[in-house]
Amino acid sequence: MSLQVEDMRNKAVPKLGSLIKQRTITLDNAKDWLRTIYEIRFFEDKVFELLGQNLIKGASHLYAGQEAVATGACAAIQIGDVIGSTHRGHGHCGAIGNKYAKDDQARQTHWNRMMAELMGRETGYCSGRGGSMHIADVMNGNLGSTGIVGGNIPNAVGAALAEKYKANNAVVVSFFGDGSTNTGAFHESMNMASVLKVPLVAIIENNLYGMSVPFFGSPVEGAGCAANIEHIAQRSAAYGVPARIIDGQDVVAVFLTVREAADYARKNRQMCMIEAKTYRWYGHSRSDPRVYRTKEEEKAWKERDPITVLSKKLLEEQLCTQQELDAVRDKAEATIESATQFGLDSAWPDPADVTKDVYVAESYPDTLVTNEKNASSQAMKATEAFETAVKTLTGQTKKEITEKAKEKIRSEFGMNVLLMKEALIEAQAEEMRRDKNVILEGEDVGIYGGAYGATKGLLQEFGTKRVIDTAISEAAIVGAAVGAALRGLRPIAELMYVDFITISMDQLMHNGAFNRYMFGGHAKVPMVVRTEGGVGRCIAAHHSKSLEPWLVNVPGLYVVMPSTPYDAKGLLKAAIRSDNPVVFIEHKATYGQMGAVPTEEYIIPLGVADIKRPGKDVTIVTYSRQTMFCLAAAKELAEKHGIDAEIIDLRTIKPMDINTVAASVKKTGRLMTVAESFCMCGTGPEIVRRLIEYKFDDGHTGFDYLDAPPVNLAAADVPPPMSEPLENASIPTPDKIVAAVKAMM
């Protein structure tokens, strides 16, 4: 394929007869295409009718008119290849399901489950969790569909990356609309796919409009315009990849071009673009009066109905009789009619199951949990011993003293003393050695070794296939991780600053966290987003925030924030092994922190808090760097004020180990939370809420055991300021913690 945009509409499409003769296809193939097109059409017509009767509720982006694109494309790819779909996805889901259906019965079941899903029934593909906009059988070659325009494209890139990495020889076909090609996600994705050279076929279904806005103008007065080029395929030049423009109404044209493109992608490990010109028969959704397009335009397109185009070929080439074609139509209609009945007869999901399948259920053996508690306190002791040794030992240089102290800890405790970043590197390296599905991608993670040095050396050991430097494309970095995770890898995506997660939030939340639930529990997204946050380097508001409250607000995510090298290593290893998406937030001020780490292999269970200092007077719940501040404050409280504070390091913010917190408050009667994030709707208030509502076996609640109002220390409600005194003023510090504890006693 040349890099020139080729407009295939200028070339004659080969006759069906000759394709059959060349054994490119069989006549049955062609008849099956017609059947699929009919099925999609009848399905959409039925959906429209049922929407009108309120038997189907919700979204209604119908695919009628565009059937040749999904049908031709799905026919052109191989079993094992994958597609990614959109909000207008019934056609994609329908066509790929037909491809995977072994016989007529399986095919009927497929349409049954599609119709049931639209009706919100338990028997639907996603058990009524997804509906029209998220309809997908993720078990069979479908990555799923997204309601966020453009949001599906990064996932397809990640999936293609995974297929390439696994050397499966599979390609990924990503469908998306003309409207989505103006999103950042599109650009980030196309760029990333082309740079990483992944086997992706990007199919733009240019139906000329994104809702009401024409892609490239319209004769209707007042209608807007979304782009300054007519052919989206021209954008391929920006990525240096081949592109074709095809007639999206002709299934044969679609089939042949997608087949060629898939071959190209497979062979060359490179993406290519296909722009299919097509048209939707219905409005954008059912309430769309279609004022932005003319009746003449509609009429002209409808003359090129994919059903008519294909039927005509079959008749004119005398491959089929009218009766045969009618039989195909009737069969398709019957399929959709019984699918409708199936849906109506199907049970509703049980409201008691509403929280089912948000997470992959995970648990740890009890022994692991108890052993880890011992290991943790051992590590604390060793770290303290190390700190004392550094203070007491003598030597020529600091380095010499440190080395001596490390040696002392190694011989006395059998533990290494590591920097936080070294612990992180060890965790990643060990897991990458353990599981070849673990890959690492992100900005500057390769030769540079990560902005905070937490990936140093990994490129050297694991190579560019597994340690992937990416362009500055946060949405695509996270979105690709989602796609790769969906296809069986365990990607680690590094975001240089948690502040940048704002750009990836759509990918992280809507696809990373929600996919499992939306797709009825059939998908899992085992990925880790590693990032860092917090103040401490005077780099101001765009590089210093603590955004974990945003993240714990997302059902489907885990959020982990370590405070010591010991925790960082064990938690990161557990996070990488977790089948749930984990955001792992390191603190920028802790990378240079030293701590003892066991020499033998270990993991720390997610969702288990650690009592970093036992005490009896007040419970302080904290995490990340603030744990260190709280320990310093506790020391002063004990030495100077006779107050014995218990410090609980949550380690995992979500799921939150409220049991440990409650047991502690039962003992102390006082609760303080200390976090570096903003307070409003933040983690501290959430801990308090959970504690107050906590139910003990004795019938009492956490509220009953409180002897003083709980106190939340958190970041001031200001954008983190740069200047050091202001920066310190904006967060809890040991002196403030001491004062606040004294005030509550």
Added chain:
Amino acid sequence: MPKEVRLPQLGQTMEEGTIVTSLVKVGDKVSKGDVLFEIETDKATLEMESPAEGYVRKILIDVGQTVAVGTPVLILGEQNEEISQTYIDSLSGLQTSAASTPAVETPPVPSSSTPAPSTPAQQSSPSPATGTAELPEGSRVISLPQLGQTMEEGTIVTTLIKIGDEVKKGDVLFEIETDKATLEMESPAAGFVKVILVEVGQTLPINTPILILAAKDVEISQACIESIKSGGAAPVIKPTEASAPTTAQSVEAPAERPIPTGGRVFASPRAKMVAAQLGVDLTRISPSPSAVRITEADVRKAAQTGTASTAAAPAKYGPGQRIAINRLQRIVAEKMLLSKQTIPCFYLNIQVDMTELVKIRTKLNKSGDVKISFNDFIIKAVAMGLQHYPIMTGHLDGDYIQLADTIDIGLAISTEQGLVAPIVKDVGTKTLREIAVYCKGLIDRTRADKLSLDDLTGGCITVSNLGGFGIDSFIPIVVPGQTSILGVGRINDVCLPMDGNIMVRKVMNLNLSVDHKVANGADAAQFLDFVKKTLEHTDNFTT
């Protein structure tokens, strides 16, 4: 076969649509997808397409008409098919059935999407009457409250206020005679009496406006009075439940409960929990200096020094104190005096061997879900006795002794405010377990101040048990209107000669005070003996 076409929902929020243009006429042939009407919805004007092929046989709506989603708008049929009126009639009302799907049943939808039309709030919205007929701001219409569960109307016996009087909340306004008793009606609000809408002797249904209260200088116009009298729209304030008058036997109003000095006690939840565990009275400890609330430490300190234990609370009254008699005590005084003056009593005493009953009770309570008290057994035995000796249910009525229709037994209950003896109704038909449940409810209601007038009406005997206070035996006073009263003492270990041996048995004293006007010694003695035997032979008690 005719096929009806209904107005589809053309958008998620669409509930109805207006027919803007009709693009078909009767006789037209239409194909699926042909535009039939232009419909204006809440959002836009949309084309309504035909869901099926056929000939237009009937158009059921006119241009300009607005109809609900699901309304039949058109009937399609064969070319010259006649559409019967019965068919058309059968269509209306079936708004959700599928238009062109073969007899699809509408499945139950999890949550209803159409809210039920709200009924106009008649009481709260003033009618658009002229200014003069409106009740001036701040004035309140007081209506006749329901003073007992069964009360439907009441007669004004006495009016205790006159126009111009200032009344406080709780002041008695009228004496009202109901089907059961004569009761005092208290004012549910404060104000000046502006209008009295009723006269002494009048019998009125409950909720009839009877009085208007307002601020001192407010004038109530005649028009307004007329409008209220005629059941007009002025807001009628019903006395709240709390201000319902206390009946002859009811428990005191909560306002007279002792309020701890210093108002609300501020204590942490933990302090409260620990105080309850240690029996510490929070009203008797104060927070440590400069603290705003009592904490666990304060409670534990108090418990250690023993300064505030609830058990050691000092007696309620001090020497030389003048104690206001509460209403309940006044009623008790009146009744007891009446009893002593009008009921010539004789007194019987008997000892009951409760040994077996104690055992069976323990057994029953181990397995059963309701706890059965000794009183429940005694009430059951008394009921059985009364069924055998009905004369013991009688009361003097002129020249007759009137026996009770049902066996209703009073149970004397001591509350914070004093003594109440609500009635356990129709004990004759109740099993032991049912009695236990009923009594528990009755006691709870008594303690919660929730007795109804009905709870306090009737009864032919009262059971009064002071065993819990360590009393062996006492002579109670008959409640006027009843025949007798049974005084129950404590169950005590006593040495009894039995079959030539001396056995330690659990013995309880029963004292029966009897109205001699109704029953004689022999009746009462047999009755009491029956009760004793019933209690001693525990196989009498099937729960």
